[in-house]
Amino acid sequence: MKILVCISHVPDTTSKINFTDEDSSFDTNGVQFIINPNDEFGLTRAIWMQQQQGAEVTVVTVGDNSCESTLRKCLAIGANKALRIDLKPSDGFEVAQELANICKKENYDIIIAGRESIDYNGAMVPGMLAALLDYNFITNCIELTVDGDDAKASREIDGGIETVSCKLPIVIGAQKGLVEEKDLIIPNMRGIMQARQKPLEVVQAIKGTIRSSIIKFEKPSPKGAVKLVSADDIDQLIDLLHNEAKVI
Amino acid sequence: MAIVIYAESENGKIKKIAFELASYGRALADKMGIPLIAVTFNQEENDLLGSHGVEKVIKISDESLNDFNAKQYAKNIATVAKDNQAKMVVLSASANAKYLAPILAVGLSAGYASNVVALPESFHPLRVKRSCFTNKAFNISNLDNEVNIIGLSSNSYGIKEDPKSLEVIEKDSVPVNSTLKVEKVEKVTGKVTIAEADIVVSGGRGLKGPENWHLIEDLADTLGAATACSKPVSDMGWRPHGEHVGQTGKPVASNLYIAVGVSGAIQHLAGINSSKVKVVINNDPEAPFFKAADYGIVGDAFEVVPNLINKLKAFKEQ
Ligand SMILES: Cc1cc2nc3c(=O)[nH]c(=O)nc-3n(C[C@H](O)[C@H](O)[C@H](O)COP(=O)(O)OP(=O)(O)OC[C@H]3O[C@@H](n4cnc5c(N)ncnc54)[C@H](O)[C@@H]3O)c2cc1C
Ligand SMILES: Nc1ncnc2c1ncn2[C@@H]1O[C@H](COP(=O)(O)O)[C@@H](O)[C@H]1O
Numbered sequence: 001m002k003i004l005v006c007i008s009h010v011p012d013t014t015s016k017i018n019f020t021d022e023d024s025s026f027d028t029n030g031v032q033f034i035i036n037p038n039d040e041f042g043l044t045r046a047i048w049m050q051q052q053q054g055a056e057v058t059v060v061t062v063g064d065n066s067c068e069s070t071l072r073k074c075l076a077i078g079a080n081k082a083l084r085i086d087l088k089p090s091d092g093f094e095v096a097q098e099l100a101n102i103c104k105k106e107n108y109d110i111i112i113a114g115r116e117s118i119d120y121n122g123a124m125v126p127g128m129l130a131a132l133l134d135y136n137f138i139t140n141c142i143e144l145t146v147d148g149d150d151a152k153a154s155r156e157i158d159g160g161i162e163t164v165s166c167k168l169p170i171v172i173g174a175q176k177g178l179v180e181e182k183d184l185i186i187p188n189m190r191g192i193m194q195a196r197q198k199p200l201e202v203v204q205a206i207k208g209t210i211r212s213s214i215i216k217f218e219k220p221s222p223k224g225a226v227k228l229v230s231a232d233d234i235d236q237l238i239d240l241l242h243n244e245a246k247v248i
Numbered sequence: 249m250a251i252v253i254y255a256e257s258e259n260g261k262i263k264k265i266a267f268e269l270a271s272y273g274r275a276l277a278d279k280m281g282i283p284l285i286a287v288t289f290n291q292e293e294n295d296l297l298g299s300h301g302v303e304k305v306i307k308i309s310d311e312s313l314n315d316f317n318a319k320q321y322a323k324n325i326a327t328v329a330k331d332n333q334a335k336m337v338v339l340s341a342s343a344n345a346k347y348l349a350p351i352l353a354v355g356l357s358a359g360y361a362s363n364v365v366a367l368p369e370s371f372h373p374l375r376v377k378r379s380c381f382t383n384k385a386f387n388i389s390n391l392d393n394e395v396n397i398i399g400l401s402s403n404s405y406g407i408k409e410d411p412k413s414l415e416v417i418e419k420d421s422v423p424v425n426s427t428l429k430v431e432k433v434e435k436v437t438g439k440v441t442i443a444e445a446d447i448v449v450s451g452g453r454g455l456k457g458p459e460n461w462h463l464i465e466d467l468a469d470t471l472g473a474a475t476a477c478s479k480p481v482s483d484m485g486w487r488p489h490g491e492h493v494g495q496t497g498k499p500v501a502s503n504l505y506i507a508v509g510v511s512g513a514i515q516h517l518a519g520i521n522s523s524k525v526k527v528v529i530n531n532d533p534e535a536p537f538f539k540a541a542d543y544g545i546v547g548d549a550f551e552v553v554p555n556l557i558n559k560l561k562a563f564k565e566q
Contacts, residue, residue: 013495013515017384037496093353093360118382118495122362127318127350136428137318139347142489152431156490158343158443160435162316166428176496177489181479211359216388218377220521226528226538231547234559237527240543242563245525247447247504248471 001055001146002106003046006099006113006125007074008036009067013118019217026119026217028066035070038114042174044184045144046112047078053146055110056080060102062095064088068200075195076187082198087205090213092124097208099125100132108169109149115140115173123173130171138164139173251277252334254325255286255297255305256342262291264407264444265340267300271408272400273338274301275367280335284412287328289313289321298414300407305414310421315430316344322351323424329356329395336374337397341501342443349399359391362399365522382495383521401522402443402501442493445474447504448523450493452478452516454509454530454549458486463553464508470560476500478510494519509549512537529553 011017011031018027035043049055059074060083061067071082083102089095103111113126123139130137136151138144142161143154149168154161156177172178187195229237241248253273255266270286277284286302288294290313294305306328312320325348329337337352339345346362353360361376365386369375373392379401380387442448449471451464461475468475475491482492493500495518505523509530510516517540520526528541531548538544545552 011381013518017381019385092350096350096354120380121382123346124350124353124360124362127347128354131322131351131354136426137347137351138428139318140343156343157316157433157435159439159441160433160490162430162434163432164428164430166426176492181483211353211393212361212389212391214387214389215375217380218386218388220384220386223540223542226541226544228538228544228546231545231552231555234545234552234556237543237545237556238559238563241504241525241527245504245542247525248560248563 001049001053001110002108003049003055003057003110003112004103004106004108005039005043005046005057005059005074005079006111007039007043007059007061007070008114008117008119009033009061009063009070010036010117010119013037017219023217024215033070035073036114036117038116038175040184041176041178042112042114042172043074043077043079044179045174047185048179049146050078050080058083060085060099062087062089062098062205071200072195073187075198075200076191077185078191080198082200083203084200085203085205087207090210092120092122093128093211094208095125096128096132098205099129101206102203103129103133110146110168110170110172111135112172112174115175126171126173133169133171136166136170137173138166138170141172141174142177144172144178249282250285250332250334251280251282251336251338252285252287252325252329252332253338254345255288256340256345257288257291260292262288262294262296265342265402266297267407268402268405269338269340269400270297270300270302271410272367272405274408274410276336276338277301280371282335285328285332287325289324294416295414299409299411301410301412302414303412305416306419307416308419308421312423313421317426317428317430318344318348318351319426319428320424322348322355323422325352326355327422328419334395336395339397339399341399341402346399349397353397356395356397358395358397359393360397360399361389361391363401364398365401365404367405379522382518383499384518403503403524404501440472440474442474442476442491442498442500445502447471447473447506448476448500448502449473449506449508450476450478450510451481451508452510453480460550461487463549466557467506467553470557470564478516507537508553510537511535512540
């Protein structure tokens with residue numbers, strides 16, 4: 001069984017978001033980068049399938065060489081090998097085309113991506129990849145079992161849970177629940193040492209079509225100070241919500 | 249040429265978010281001088297779309313559409329879009345719409361902008377404002393394609409009535425090849441979902457334990473709101489995963505968000521920032537949430553919330 005986990009290299013969740021070059025690009029100054037949290041849940045699930053079902057786990061990112069530290073971390077967590085497709089992508093569709101190109105050559109049985117990235121929040125790449133490959137696609141996935149070429153999965157829907165089944169190959173949009181927070185693997189010294197020996201291959205990009213481009217970033221306008229209401233005067237809160245905010 | 253929206257329905261009723269899409273689609277149609285078409289699946293009663301600016305409903309009914317299948321739904325929307333030479337397709341931010349949107353984008357060779365928060369700034373090229381970095385910022389994107397898909401953020405445009413004379417056309421479903429089968433759907437019925445709620449009431453670790461959640465549920469019931477929670481609360485199993493909101497959970501874009509015993513960590517705030525009005529109840533005046541809130545009460549949740557429920561009930565009866 002061959003698994004590909006798609007890794008997005010994103011600013012740490014506590015990062016202050018700032019922009020440079022007249023607000024046309026993200027300011028990486030002083031920002032720490034991490035594995036996109038949804039991808040990390042997916043990677044952990046893949047490592048379990050490696051340990052229990054002998055799967056081979058490859059991680060891939062489409063990005064410049066600044067992403068390699070994140071790929072090394074994935075190797076230290078337990079992935080067998082890493083690929084970096086050498087391209088600074090402009091949009092989700094461009095990423096999906098690069099990934100589809102690799103997948104067509106390598107015929108992975110399971111491709112795991114995150115439900116969405118926490119930087120662009122596009123929720124685009126996994127679905128576009130599945131459509132380009134004409135593979136089954138299950139997003140918001142919170143449970144996955146694979147037996148032979150049968151997959152069973154649960155996914156979160158608005159207000160509930162849906163259970164589905166299908167044949168491999170499959171693209172998964174992972175999120176919390178696929179594994180729990182406490183299950184995430186923290187690399188140990190041995191893992192970090194081993195990661196240095198594992199292959200990290202740089203692949204040339206095919207440079208497909210770009211269908212959207214960001215021309216500018218904006219920050220939300222600063223908000224006013226909180227209006228505090230005394231705990232003894234709940235009527236005032238209700239009055240404010242009704243007459244001022246007009247939300248009840 | 250046309251603007252096409254996918255009007256979602258559930259249990260025989262058009263969902264509220266579809267009316268926001270219709271209102272937004274109407275504005276696009278007027279600006280571009282082309283008609284507004286809605287696609288519905290297995291939906292008999294479509295009149296209300298006509299009161300919100302839709303001129304034509306393409307009603308597709310088929311047993312195979314009873315279960316949601318993203319590929320099949322996308323294929324059918326794509327067919328309608330192609331038949332009518334759609335310039336833009338507008339989708340909601342529901343879990344299902346976000347599921348099918350990227351598949352539709354590939355099927356139509358269309359550009360796709362998710363998380364769009366306003367009407368386009370220009371049409372040639374199409375220029376839209378989208379939220380990114382989990383609501384910590386926005387970006388302005390250019391989409392220079394023959395056809396573009398807009399994923400509209402909930403509650404970003406609002407619902408506007410605009411009665412039109414409505415034509416309903418029936419169309420057969422286009423089948424797809426798919427081994428994907430829905431085995432089971434478990435849904436909490438009669439509960440407002442976070443995605444659709446006008447008001448969300450959320451509880452954090454300050455509530456001490458799952459046995460105290462009746463406070464959150466009672467407050468939510470009183471307001472007709474959905475319930476939500478912080479990440480540690482769902483990690484500890486006090487509440488189901490589906491209620492976890494924030495940067496790594498569900499996004500909240502309600503009109504009112506009430507946070508009880510939630511500290512207001514940056515990852516929590518990121519997910520709820522696009523709610524319009526935020527109220528905080530916390531016994532620590534230094535809790536970071538007060539900096540992000542519109543209204544706040546410094547006080548013990550176990551006293552304030554029961555009191556608030558009683559007063560709200562009295563207010564509702566007025
Ligand atoms: C990678 C990453 C991703 C994360 N993603 C998310 C996310 O998506 N969503 C999320 O919520 N968190 C997320 N977190 C966790 C986040 O950093 C905080 O730890 C979490 O939000 C805190 O939850 P809390 O406010 O419920 O608990 P606490 O921080 O413990 O706060 C409890 C609050 O309750 C108040 N309180 C106590 N007793 C009472 C009382 N009797 N009455 C009133 N108030 C009381 C306290 O003053 C305190 O402010 C993430 C963290 C990381 C590292
Ligand atoms: N540059 C990238 N390289 C590899 N995978 C990516 C990249 N960008 C996004 N992905 C994957 O696609 C998922 C969804 O990303 P997005 O469509 O940006 O929300 C992420 O969680 C990753 O798994």
